[in-house]
Amino acid sequence: MDDTIFWLVALVVFIVAEIATMGLTTIWFAGGSLVAVIAAGFGAPVPVQIALFLAVSLVLLYFTRPVAVKYFNKDRIRTNAESLVGKQAIVVNEINNLQGTGQVTVGGMEWSARTTEDGVQLPTGSVVDIVAINGVKLIVEERKEGE
Secondary structure, rough: HHHHHHHHHHHHHHHHHHHHHOOOOOOHHHHHHHHHHHHHOOOOHHHHHHHHHHHHHHHHHHHHHHHHHHOOOOOOOOOOHHHHHOOEEEEEEEEEEEOEEEEEEOEEEEEEEEOOOOOEEEEEOOEEEEEEEOOOOEEEEEEOOOO
């Protein structure tokens, strides 16, 4: 019966930690603890309980975490620099990847910028789309006509 109490305590600790963090960090181990509680209740030996705890926790972590993270972060609001992806910018300093030069302005701020392809030069005054961020540089593409 001591094993059952141990696993119940572990289950409660994992659930409380998950509620406190809401980061999908310990819920997988709570599932493993639940299976270990059931195994302990049926009188399974301690090595079997531990093996079940580890196996169920790892299976839950491997198979359900990617799905849960996808839906958990679905409504996440992009902040700071990542909110710039998808916006338009204006080239204020010619962009030339080979020379390592180029700046754009977006939202009243100047950013270093590079194109998605080497060899493409964008002159001052060009309108570009921001497609990614690499470190402190915006990665841009020339805006297509009609967009």
